[in-house]
Amino acid sequence: MLDSTHQQDAGEDFDRTDPAAYPYWKRDILRWGDCDSLGHINNVVFARFFESGRISFMNDLGMREGELDADDFVIAHLSINFLAEMHYPGEVRTGVRVLRIGRSSLRLAEAIFVDSTCYASGDAVLVRVGHASGRAEPLPKALKTRLLDPPAGD
Numbered sequence: 001m002l003d004s005t006h007q008q009d010a011g012e013d014f015d016r017t018d019p020a021a022y023p024y025w026k027r028d029i030l031r032w033g034d035c036d037s038l039g040h041i042n043n044v045v046f047a048r049f050f051e052s053g054r055i056s057f058m059n060d061l062g063m064r065e066g067e068l069d070a071d072d073f074v075i076a077h078l079s080i081n082f083l084a085e086m087h088y089p090g091e092v093r094t095g096v097r098v099l100r101i102g103r104s105s106l107r108l109a110e111a112i113f114v115d116s117t118c119y120a121s122g123d124a125v126l127v128r129v130g131h132a133s134g135r136a137e138p139l140p141k142a143l144k145t146r147l148l149d150p151p152a153g154d
Helices: 045-061 143-145
Strands: 024-030 073-084 091-101 105-113 118-128
Touching: 024 045, 045 091, 045 105, 045 118, 073 143, 105 143
Parallel strands: none
Antiparallel strands: 024 091, 073 118, 091 105, 105 118
């Protein structure tokens, strides 16, 4: 239920390295070109996997149906905790979880897994911005409702 400040807080009391903590999943593959000179998956690629998970999550919430577009949101904050080195080849799964729903923003927890091992976790704050005004605009009530019961993804 939304409180008087119009925020829904899903809480942060969970193990970010536990795949069971994430209701939404997006699969991606590791590519040879994702490697750095040491043979590790480059740290920039982790941010791309988080982006892929976020965009897929928002699209699966129904944003393609005309209510909003993915480009109605900007990233106000992005943090990544690198937990282990990742190597090519393989498949990764990015888990997404809603942490907080605000008036014009939402905060997501994300984590990257290979099998059941967590290689990175992080947070992203997305803010809805009006194209004409360039200012924060309220999230539609229908979107807030869907954020409380997100789809499962891949």
